[in-house]
Amino acid sequence: MLKVALITTGCRTNQADSSAIRAALKEMPVQFVAQGTQADVVVVNACTLTADADRTAKKAINLAARQGAKPILAGCLATRLVNSNEATLDDVLIVPGTADRNQLISLLKKLALEQQPQDVEKTKPLELRTRPNIKVQDGCNHSCAYCIVPSVRGPAKSVAVDQVKAAVLEAAGLGAAEVVLTGIDLASWGQDLGGKTVFDLLDALLALNTGMRFRISSIEPHGLDEGLFQRLAGHKDMCPFLHVPVQSGSQRILDLMNRDGNVKKLAQMLRLAKQQIPGLSLGLDLICGFPGESEDDFEQTVAFVNAVQADNLHVFPFSKRPGTLAASMLDDVPNAIKAQRVAKLRTMAKHAREKAAASMIGTHVEVVDIKGRNQTSISKNGFEVVRPGPRRQGRFNVFIEGVDGSTLVAQELK
Numbered sequence: 001m002l003k004v005a006l007i008t009t010g011c012r013t014n015q016a017d018s019s020a021i022r023a024a025l026k027e028m029p030v031q032f033v034a035q036g037t038q039a040d041v042v043v044v045n046a047c048t049l050t051a052d053a054d055r056t057a058k059k060a061i062n063l064a065a066r067q068g069a070k071p072i073l074a075g076c077l078a079t080r081l082v083n084s085n086e087a088t089l090d091d092v093l094i095v096p097g098t099a100d101r102n103q104l105i106s107l108l109k110k111l112a113l114e115q116q117p118q119d120v121e122k123t124k125p126l127e128l129r130t131r132p133n134i135k136v137q138d139g140c141n142h143s144c145a146y147c148i149v150p151s152v153r154g155p156a157k158s159v160a161v162d163q164v165k166a167a168v169l170e171a172a173g174l175g176a177a178e179v180v181l182t183g184i185d186l187a188s189w190g191q192d193l194g195g196k197t198v199f200d201l202l203d204a205l206l207a208l209n210t211g212m213r214f215r216i217s218s219i220e221p222h223g224l225d226e227g228l229f230q231r232l233a234g235h236k237d238m239c240p241f242l243h244v245p246v247q248s249g250s251q252r253i254l255d256l257m258n259r260d261g262n263v264k265k266l267a268q269m270l271r272l273a274k275q276q277i278p279g280l281s282l283g284l285d286l287i288c289g290f291p292g293e294s295e296d297d298f299e300q301t302v303a304f305v306n307a308v309q310a311d312n313l314h315v316f317p318f319s320k321r322p323g324t325l326a327a328s329m330l331d332d333v334p335n336a337i338k339a340q341r342v343a344k345l346r347t348m349a350k351h352a353r354e355k356a357a358a359s360m361i362g363t364h365v366e367v368v369d370i371k372g373r374n375q376t377s378i379s380k381n382g383f384e385v386v387r388p389g390p391r392r393q394g395r396f397n398v399f400i401e402g403v404d405g406s407t408l409v410a411q412e413l414k
């Protein structure tokens with residue numbers, strides 16, 4: 001039995017890729033284990049969005065080598081290293097490919113068969129996950145100055161409706177309570193399928209009546225539309241949750257980033273979402289210290305966050321990525337200033353999140369349990385909930401009696 005530690009860094013799309021790798025090996029003599037538990041092979045399915053992401057992946061690779069496992073680097077970082085002809089990592093097998101995982105899967109199958117071929121006919125059950133990530137789209141057609149994703153994941157590609165429906169039905173059959181729809185640019189879903197839209201996909205999935213709820217992991221600003229808001233607000237199986245990669249509240253910086261859209265119109269659309277979707281949790285991605293970002297530009301971002309009442313921020317300091325437009329720009333914002341700006345936004349996010357959590361005290365909310373975390377659930381709008389009692393399957397309601405920071409403290413309804 002080949003023991004494989006599969007480590008995933010980065011976004012939910014990477015997590016979905018790792019789940020697909022696990023599923024493809026379900027009939028092979030492969031046991032997935034945690035790193036450090038005498039793994040034969042450690043696969044690092046790595047993000048390369050930021051310099052910090054690269055460092056995280058390389059630390060995992062180095063740890064695997066020290067523990068005597070065979071390290072394999074996959075995912076976006078592997079693809080970037082191969083495409084750019086950068087120096088390879090010593091004694092590390094690099095397997096590129098994000099849209100097509102077959103090379104990595106074939107390699108793991110080969111290693112498994114070499115180690116224990118007699119076990120091939122034994123079929124292991126698929127893993128039960130209460131909140132699986134299902135990838136419905138990959139790649140991106142935009143050319144944001146800071147972003148390396150199009151070069152490692154390629155152009156936008158949609159997963160066909162029937163394939164997504166099959167994955168959703170499989171998840172329902174395994175007892176999932178929620179599906180997280182993932183992709184690099186979900187708003188572009190369907191553009192390569194004869195002009196379909198992401199609304200067509202949502203409607204097809206909701207029509208299955210699986211009893212599961214659906215969460216959109218993130219959506220680009222060009223995908224914000226009243227049609228989307230109506231579905232999030234009006235269907236019991238949609239989670240009132242939006243995460244939008246805004247990146248900056250300064251129009252000047254957005255233009256330098258080569259981002260489409262207008263800051264004022266985006267703020268109006270996000271405020272409309274707050275008005276139309278009861279209980280909406282709004283998250284934003286933001287970059288601090290992009291080349292040329294002045295103190296005034298940063299304060300415009302602060303004002304934007306306050307204006308749209310975001311309660312969850314993913315904040316990153318700008319870091320140059322090789323081959324991007326921004327790599328040739330003068331990185332003129334000192335690291336200390338970047339760190340100060342990141343800290344300020346993260347403090348704002350913490351306070352906003354705690355305020356939003358406190359507003360739910362005394363209400364009933366629907367939750368699903370999180371696998372592997374006893375007495376911990378997640379609400380429809382994405383807040384962590386702690387409660388007494390054993391784990392439960394499916395969707396159920398709890399009463400929020402208090403908070404601990406931004407975590408909801410609940411009692412299960414009798």
